[in-house]
Amino acid sequence: MTDISVTCLQRLPIYLNYLKTLDGDGFISSGAIARALGMGEVLVRKDLAYTAAQGKSRVGYKKSELIEALEDFLGCNNKKNAVLVGAGGLGSALLAYSGFKNYGIELVASFDSDEKKTGGKISGKPVYPITRLKDKIKELGVSLAVICVPASVAQAVADELCNCGVKAILNFAPVLLRVGEGVTVRNIDVAANLAILSSMI
């Protein structure tokens, strides 16, 4: 999945959700999917080519096989757990977000340094004190983490996550994290995205 773009990956669950709304188990072509979703047929065909689904010329894909191929590709059948650090406003919103299950991912626990937040649950997920990061990550066997802490402490949190064996970090703090070899970071900077839009109008 490493060579796929985010924009393509965003479309795959949309195809999946659309296919699930269809009755029966006939064949469906990339053209029919494209028309139903208001997209280009070439784009749909290219996107579906990332999966193991084999389309037949003229008839297209068997619906159930395409659903299975999409679910396999998206990892829906291979559940992965993740933890979140920083159970503030954004962190709490992410703990409540149901969209992760589209990709077979579940946020199973969160961590915070604020004692007022720890010990309880947010959206059913426990909030542990940050001091328990190491033993809980080990216990949960997690190697995927989301950072939602303020910029000033994000690097320290990233260092600790790396020490705990985390291999991939989704970072919402507006800083450039320095991590060791073998650890991957993706940044989501909401403000920078809004700024680019703002500059276009």
Place this chain on the structure above:
Amino acid sequence: MTDISVTCLQRLPIYLNYLKTLDGDGFISSGAIARALGMGEVLVRKDLAYTAAQGKSRVGYKKSELIEALEDFLGCNNKKNAVLVGAGGLGSALLAYSGFKNYGIELVASFDSDEKKTGGKISGKPVYPITRLKDKIKELGVSLAVICVPASVAQAVADELCNCGVKAILNFAPVLLRVGEGVTVRNIDVAANLAILSSMI
């Protein structure tokens, strides 16, 4: 600003914040900035070339001029207002987020269809009923909007925003929005980003 990448745009406020921590108003080179922030010098020089700052060979940039050029480029001196639709968990977190001011952007109001949320304020920003979208957007003179509503209603909200004259939309709903000519959409799909990371480990 349209040809700049998000990742580059994310770094500019980091340079700006670093420069503001320095005393005095001497010259600073791209190499010194790079070393202080643990980045590559070539990258720093390329990033700063997007701004109007003129570096002098051997000495670098005058600090105050570089700060001004960064602030100008980022739009800090040219405030733009935006509205947010969907004051749920994520929406509330964004209303509370202080990072937008790095780019001179302010979320000035939000809209929701839930009467329990409307009429009050979140992080000091009013929450209006969605029925007041048109007159409030006109009154506020806003053409930038953030969509944080559930996927099922995101297209309807986008249609309404376009009808109200909004020209740029930052969309958090995991759907492909269809908008008319002259309207720009950027999508932030948190789950898709996490899925890509997940596939790498």
